Amino acid sequence: MGRVVCLVGIATANGQAAQQQRPQLAEEVFKNVQIIKGIPVDEFMDTMGMFAAATNMNCVDCHTSDSTESWENFAKETPLKQTARRMLLMVDAINKQNFKGVRSVTCYTCHHGDRRPKQIPSLVVQYSAPIEDPNEIDVFSNAGGLSADQIFAKYLQALGGAERLASLTSFVAKGTYSGYDTDQAKAAIEIYAKAPAQRTTIVHAPFGDSVRVYDGRAAWIASPDKPLPLIPLTGGNLEGAKIEAMVSFPTPIKQAFNQWRVTTTTIDDREVTVLQGTNPRQPPVNFYFDQSGLLVRLVRLADTAIGRVPTQIDYGDYREVSGVKLPFRWTATWTDGQSTTQLTEVQANVSIDAAKFGRPAPAPPPRTK
Template structure:
């Protein structure tokens, strides 16, 4: 069997604004009217929408280097920058994190950021036919200034092997993707039992990254084949709005208190991700929603060996699934979306599987993206219960009718 790489959970950076104040390194904030479809949107995803995606230059002031993309894709792009440099909002924005913040003001770092965006774009266009082979992360790796001198300890120490994000074909000699997925389906109850589950609701608790924003009470609603919403209420913070992610099968929304945009309609890679998350809530359809499945090199997560399967999702999105070799259970999913300056990873880790009506479901999971992380612990899950369609709609109307 091919030797796998080692994956460890952890982060070297601390985001003061993670999960609550989005970083706007190239712009200031203003509300605007709806605009044209984002060039990164999956074709057809907006067909059911009554409003075209809000463009970055309509949502924010002083946009110069990233015009023409949706506000949602713009926010993802900011996540790539903060992750690559190990920054938070205040590094580029005057008085960020206070009520005196001036998002639109130009600062030396914002000017440099614009120049870097244009530089990276030119490098990829002039040398790699436009493919994103060079990104912020390529050089910065969590530092504001890239390391330019080799470290002797790193050269002669134990190497850290980082796998490629995207692999085009299965690695020879490994189990077929269908075999790995079939074992997982059987481990959580079997195809017939899974087919009997058409909806579920769950309640529990949520903790944001670094404690920012405190913990909350979470409600999850899901309906097959592709509707899902997550509602986090902060009952210990009177007056604070709920944090909501919703997807109704065609249209997705996100609402997060204390952020720059607050509430907005998903588009592009965020909409693709919301769709896949909703579909993955009903695992029996994995082989339908992910195409061109291939088996990758096995890996190790938390000292446990895992089988790795990758497939293509909606739009430009692709996802990598990690299945525990001993239990066959899904322990991690990383989905990758696109942005103008690099891929956007979103990682979900699953644990504490329990049986509910003959089906095993994870009662603990962590949802992490470049700008934040939410850790969920469920205490009650109920299957095949009626769910009001409004639960999957726009957050404002959802809260009104809740």
């Protein structure tokens, strides 16, 4: 979908403003924001993704056809933007009047991926086999199954064992990246990772270098195709950056959550074991393991102003590096697009300059084709 933006306009902040400690709020960055105010830019963009997922629409469906040519054009009024504002007020009133303000009803509740909510029951849906979504898990039943401790032990053993995992302290990887932001063209990618949970990725995209950093506590995106030259990650996005960094050095994952629940489901007709980790006041995170014990999927959620949005990462092509199995391919899917990373080489236990994990410099304007 490229840039998913609704109800917004021009990005007015510059690099100096992006360096402020407090994340900039949506109304400070975009023009014509009338309702969804008081949230950081990364959450605001996720909110736009929620609109897109709920209605199966993209940027130019809500905005003018020239919107993707410039961030300024997103400020223009359209009838659908005005309708969206009315719907936001309606949903907010429903939740306040019926659910004590808890966000129980969202855009997706009624739209369910359709531009217009359906009024007439579908006989095709009623009499067809239901579509099973392994990401939708409501019941955790593990009668007679493995415990969370046993599943983690099997996972670590499948990767090479605790001793070998402890010996892996860093790695540098190279490969290719392709996604919506590169128009599916393959771009070179570099990854720098250091235990226990530092990670930097640099995609050499056609529009310029896209940099993502998690330094162990804070995270940022510096990319020419974003509305700000430097975006600090907050909330679920910050927690997600932490979890994704920990997957490279997974021993501490078990201690990262207060509570674990276990169940099973299927992915592509293969049975997988699901561990769901929860912490107070945070969305749950699901880890999916195949029969060999390897992690094949991670699903995390981020709260937005109008509901939670998912990010799914599918891991595969595990190869041994210094006695430890690492995924050489993963596909990330979220409400703003999909991307695939394929590694071609990994160097283990190399010295990495600490500056690689520092806050990145603001991205320059995008390169023109």
